[in-house]
Amino acid sequence: MSTRMPVFDLFAPDAFDHPGGEIDGAAVAIGPEGYAVLSFEAATAVLRDTRFRNSALQLMEDFGIADGPVHDFRARSIIMREGAAQLRLRTPLARFMGPAIVQDTRFVLRQIVAEIMQDVDASHAMDFHAAVDRRIPSLVYCHLAGAPSTDAPRVQSLSERTLSLLARDRTLIPSILDAYNELFDYLADLIARKRADGLGEDMLSYLIGLTDAGKLTEQELFDEATSMLEASSVNTAHQTGLVVWTLLSDRAVWQRLREDPSVIPAAVVEATRLYPRTGVLSKIATEDIDVQGTTIPAGSDVHVAVWSANRDPERFNEPTIFDLDRERNQPLTFSTGSHNCLGQGLAKVEMEEVVRHLVENYPESRIVEEDTEIGQVAGRWLVKNLMIELR
Template sequence: MTKTVPAFELFAANATDHPGGALPGGGIASGPEGYSVLSYQLATDVLRNPRFANSALKLMEEFGINDGAVHGFRARSIIMQDGAQQLRLRTPLARFMGPATVQNTREMLTDIVTRIVGELDDTKPVDFHAGVDRRIPSLVYCHLAGAPRTDAPKVQELSERTLALLARDPSLKPDILAAYDELFEYLRDLMERKRAQGLGDDMLSHLMTLADNGKLTEQELFDEATSMLEASSVNTGHQIGLVVWNLLRNREVWEQILADPTWIPSAVIEALRLYPRTGVVSKIAMEDIEVGGITIPARTDVHVAVWSANRDPKRFEKPGEFVLGRERNQPLTFSTGAHNCLGQGLAKVEIEEVVGHLVRHYPQARVVDSESAISQTAGRWTINQLTVDLGPRR
């Protein structure tokens, strides 16, 4: 007997009316965009299964980017690799992004957050997204890449424009291609500057040294550097703002954090569970694969609904509620398996430092809902404006 697959349009405007987890017909559904994986366990299984490949290259090709430098970069990029090649390319970055780097970055972040918040006019409501959360990740990138801080606005812009691909809007193709060309030019110039000045102990110097020692080819070096810059800013910037937005609007939780700031890491994880910036991870079945009793044909699109998996009642008790100190709180916001987000440790630290700064200096901060614009499109939470009344500084 063939199992009936429930219907679900993942990218429809009302998709998030679904509270999370499996539908009555099961944890996998079908729609015009392909299959949607809605339950936590099936989402975990798909994300960890190497027989599902990242769909970023296919998305480019659907935009009409079928050849050239941008297509070549994506085909070679680490997110498109699996097995030994993926491990070989990922290992240098993973080692550099370990606990020591995260801790060193935390110390530097305190200075960054203090400086940029100090530039705000806190006597009136401020756009926290434009003034703070958008700016932090690019400054962190400059620190990690050994680039001057003055490059941060350019880095932020390039990350935002290249990853506009994820908006699934083909009209953006000309600007996306132009943005990658600018990114390639910027990286070539940055690496030339670094060689002229002498390599340091930053991540980009680390990759360049590996290439000099024959452990990476020059093309692999450039591709890794491109991936590092591309992913550096836009998603983390929005995620910082989403956490701040969530916490400042949940006054009971905010008061608990003010009374005991050691709750900050737990609060951040719970906010990440409820409002993941990357709400959908798209894959392609590389062969016929059974998922949840359904056989998915080869070359079929499979979209993991992270926002639904993160609210699965079979995995999270009271999934729609903010539970401070929730046990076994392992949301899929940063994915899982071999392709989990390399920068998740840094992203969490960036968010924690922003929340900590507000706790220490602006305990009365509140979101001005009427002047804020938060939306969800194509599975991604997006901040267009986050207006915050910081209140008196202490």
């Protein structure tokens, strides 16, 4: 380890005070939780290097979930695979989540957003996160998985409770285990019902068809379906809230969106650059690896600070400024490399359609700042309350 390596705790309450990029000229720092990767270039290199494996299984084991069905699922899951094994499991989902499906889903999304907004009382300030953006992703999941829309509240709850593991709070372990067991039971029943009732054109039917054709095992089908549901709701819901908060907080930006809705996609990308929900991606070095002149020993915990990389002045001009006309705007919000987020295209469309609906139907929307609470926990931004006056 270099004696000049700066000390930086990515998980400290004041971590986000760092403006972004290197610290004291160093792309990598050391902290109580391991190595912190801070620059855009170093973060990209780590995320694309398969010698760094996902730490999700280690996180479970460190928390005391060292065996049993939940541990075994995580050990088999696609995020723990590399090389040909990972590609074989990823390809079916990537094909189904291609641009054509995403664009077809856009029209379903418009209907989902419109129906949710019909239930909203626009005569007074409301918590947009609780009433709107938390509800949308689970309804989209039900559409894609061919599940009844009445299952959406349960799907939302399961996604939120299983992924609460990322909060690194040991008191949540019983709730996490219960949520996974409930998720396993729900999916087993859903798969059985779909086989009994006949397969459709949805993603789960597609995976069942591949299994029946011998291209996936029954266990792989179940694991793929579990990963889909697990990741279906909570991150997209918070990221949508962060996008709405960012855009409504800047009245000049909001006015431009009102005048030219064609820039909404660029606005979503820029908002997610500044406030990425998944602010930290954690890895483990499988061997000694050099990162920007720092040798990271095998077995080390390595935490990629996505939010710091996204604000690196060496990569983004005036990185703390919201710039709708930013060129080469490809932040690491949805990761990069072989484990980049499969659902990022769909997530962006969800955010775009929420913003579009507000622009077209509630152009005078404003944030009630004193009642809005945006926080950070374990390197992630989260929306606690997002109070908005629609009219």
